[in-house]
Amino acid sequence: MAQGIRLNPLGKILVMKAQYIHYFRPEHIRVIDEAVAISEEIVSDRMGLTSTYWKRNPYEVKTLKETAADERPGHAFAHLVRYGKGVKDKSRGSDAPLDFYRICLHDHRILTATEKKGLFDLKPFLVYILSHELLHITRFAGFRCHMDSRRRGIEEGIVHRLTGTILKSVPLSGLGQVVSYFEAAA
Numbered sequence: 546m547a548q549g550i551r552l553n554p555l556g557k558i559l560v561m562k563a564q565y566i567h568y569f570r571p572e573h574i575r576v577i578d579e580a581v582a583i584s585e586e587i588v589s590d591r592m593g594l595t596s597t598y599w600k601r602n603p604y605e606v607k608t609l610k611e612t613a614a615d616e617r618p619g620h621a622f623a624h625l626v627r628y629g630k631g632v633k634d635k636s637r638g639s640d641a642p643l644d645f646y647r648i649c650l651h652d653h654r655i656l657t658a659t660e661k662k663g664l665f666d667l668k669p670f671l672v673y674i675l676s677h678e679l680l681h682i683t684r685f686a687g688f689r690c691h692m693d694s695r696r697r698g699i700e701e702g703i704v705h706r707l708t709g710t711i712l713k714s715v716p717l718s719g720l721g722q723v724v725s726y727f728e729a730a731a
Contacts, residue, residue: 580671
């Protein structure tokens with residue numbers, strides 16, 4: 546690891562070890578695209594969503610390279626950011642603004658679990674993570690919860706249970722192992 550030199554607030558020299566962050570490679574991006582399509586289909590089917598639901602509740606998926614520093618909090622594999630009232634809904638002939646959501650994937654944490662530690666295959670791991678975040682969107686958009694930091698732990702528990710329940714019956718190789726892992730960690 547490379548080292549860098551910085552001054553602390555008192556002017557003393559600190560030698561810092563640089564941490565290398567592993568980003569998704571092109572072959573990973575293809576798997577992400579597949580996992581997004583699978584997750585959206587599963588959540589839409591299990592939650593009884595219409596074909597236009599995701600147009601009315603738009604979201605995008607970004608990797609670590611594509612996110613700003615303030616979109617990288619915590620130690621999670623991904624997190625959701627809501628940008629309130631940022632998109633206009635032209636499809637309904639209305640200029641009423643819609644909420645816009647961004648799912649921020651934490652490449653290095655996901656790759657550590659799937660490649661470095663070899664715990665899971667990438668696709669089922671991403672299907673779990675993305676389904677989890679899409680379920681958050683359905684709950685926020687349906688006013689079943691609010692993005693209130695004081696209730697974050699409660700909301701995470703609800704969505705973890707819901708994600709596990711929904712994904713248990715999905716016939717995707719390796720997904721059962723991922724669901725069991727997250728159930729044990731909860």
